[in-house]
Amino acid sequence: MPPSTTARPLTDLSPEELGAWMQSQGFNTAHTPRVIRGLLAAEPPKSRAGFLLPEKLDEQLQSAFPMTAANLAMRQVSEDGTTKLLLRLHDGRTVESVLMPDYHADRAAGCISSQVGCAMGCDFCATTQTGFERNLSSGEIVEQFIHLRREAHAAGRALRTIVFMGMGEPMLNLKNVLAALRRIADPKLGAFGWRQITVSTVGIVPGIDELRQANLGVHLALSLHAPDDATRADLLPMGKRFDVQEVLAAVDRYQQTSGRITTIQYCLLDGVNDSLAQARDLSRLLQGRRMHVNLLRYNATGLSLRGRTYAPSSLEQTEAFLTELRAHGTVAHLRRARGPDIDAACGQLRKREAAHSSANS
Numbered sequence: 001m002p003p004s005t006t007a008r009p010l011t012d013l014s015p016e017e018l019g020a021w022m023q024s025q026g027f028n029t030a031h032t033p034r035v036i037r038g039l040l041a042a043e044p045p046k047s048r049a050g051f052l053l054p055e056k057l058d059e060q061l062q063s064a065f066p067m068t069a070a071n072l073a074m075r076q077v078s079e080d081g082t083t084k085l086l087l088r089l090h091d092g093r094t095v096e097s098v099l100m101p102d103y104h105a106d107r108a109a110g111c112i113s114s115q116v117g118c119a120m121g122c123d124f125c126a127t128t129q130t131g132f133e134r135n136l137s138s139g140e141i142v143e144q145f146i147h148l149r150r151e152a153h154a155a156g157r158a159l160r161t162i163v164f165m166g167m168g169e170p171m172l173n174l175k176n177v178l179a180a181l182r183r184i185a186d187p188k189l190g191a192f193g194w195r196q197i198t199v200s201t202v203g204i205v206p207g208i209d210e211l212r213q214a215n216l217g218v219h220l221a222l223s224l225h226a227p228d229d230a231t232r233a234d235l236l237p238m239g240k241r242f243d244v245q246e247v248l249a250a251v252d253r254y255q256q257t258s259g260r261i262t263t264i265q266y267c268l269l270d271g272v273n274d275s276l277a278q279a280r281d282l283s284r285l286l287q288g289r290r291m292h293v294n295l296l297r298y299n300a301t302g303l304s305l306r307g308r309t310y311a312p313s314s315l316e317q318t319e320a321f322l323t324e325l326r327a328h329g330t331v332a333h334l335r336r337a338r339g340p341d342i343d344a345a346c347g348q349l350r351k352r353e354a355a356h357s358s359a360n361s
């Protein structure tokens with residue numbers, strides 16, 4: 001048995017690694033897709049025999065690998081059906097994933113994390129307030145997908161899309177994100193298609209280029225949040241490293257290869273980035289580009305990283321901003337606020353659980 005794979009959970013192994021292990025144990029590698037399909041299934045197999053594996057292989061798999069890397073530590077369900085999961089990892093750290101019901105009664109979308117914490121320091125984001133702890137392994141990313149898929153299935157829905165808009169910056173853990181995606185959306189495994197996946201970034205140019213070179217055809221979302229460099233860099237420190245034009249040029253390159261329309265994420269903050277002049281600047285910036293704007297409602301999370309208090313734009317201003325964008329030819333939507341009665345912004349549930357644990361210790 002290759003020693004490098006022994007302590008890793010089954011969800012962490014690529015099809016090639018699992019195939020190599022099978023071969024080293026004298027089993028037919030044709031069983032590999034069956035094992036991975038069983039792991040990714042919307043409904044967990046009722047028994048180990050549900051994997052339809054030879055008994056000896058099943059036994060050896062069980063003794064060689066832990067089945068999972070993460071356990072459900074907390075679950076919050078909102079009145080609108082949004083379900084937030086807090087998963088505890090093998091080292092005691094926690095990570096958040098969210099299931100969001102779709103307008104279609106039988107569908108749901110999942111929001112997945114790529115890192116524990118985040119180093120990017122975006123001023124209004126709760127995830128970064130506890131700093132960066134570590135990258136998630138590919139298995140930990142795959143397991144979020146499995147939890148969300150099963151959670152959706154139990155609620156009578158099919159998980160139709162996933163977005164990397166949970167904790168962390170996917171481009172800074174791209175190796176593991178790509179490895180996870182190659183399992184989740186491997187056409188031979190049939191769980192998901194590339195078009196059902198969106199990777200969201202704060203705008204790390206080399207990461208966008210690397211994702212383009214991987215040529216998977218997943219959707220890209222760019223967290224822009226301001227049309228000008230001064231406002232953007234004030235909100236997102238990464239804006240000082242890569243300016244708006246540089247980031248949009250990388251997104252253009254991505255689009256030329258993938259053919260996908262890019263989503264521009266824009267969180268409306270009262271008096272910061274929500275003026276009609278900023279809406280017009282944004283439209284001008286996107287003119288001639290196949291990009292649509294997703295306006296996000298700010299989820300208030302208390303004092304910001306730099307001790308500021310942000311507020312969501314008023315509904316009137318939000319409507320006016322949206323109308324101004326559309327009047328200037330930009331395709332734009334207002335994203336529904338999700339789970340307003342629970343800790344819906346990423347990083348909040350984790351902060352609450354950490355506070356609870358330290359109060360009890």
Ligand SMILES: C[S@@+](CC[C@H](N)C(=O)[O-])C[C@H]1O[C@@H](n2cnc3c(N)ncnc32)[C@H](O)[C@@H]1O
Nearest residue numbers: 125165166168169200201202223265298299345
């Ligand atoms: C948490 S990030 C994760 C993905 C990636 N790091 C990024 O920045 O795109 C996903 C999106 O949530 C936004 N966001 C962060 N904190 C928010 C808040 N309190 N309210 C609304 N949106 C928020 C981010 O700006 C980003 O557009």
Ligand code: SF4
Nearest residue numbers: 118120122125128168
């Ligand atoms: S918005 Fe994204 S990149 Fe910025 S701190 Fe939050 S998770 Fe990190």
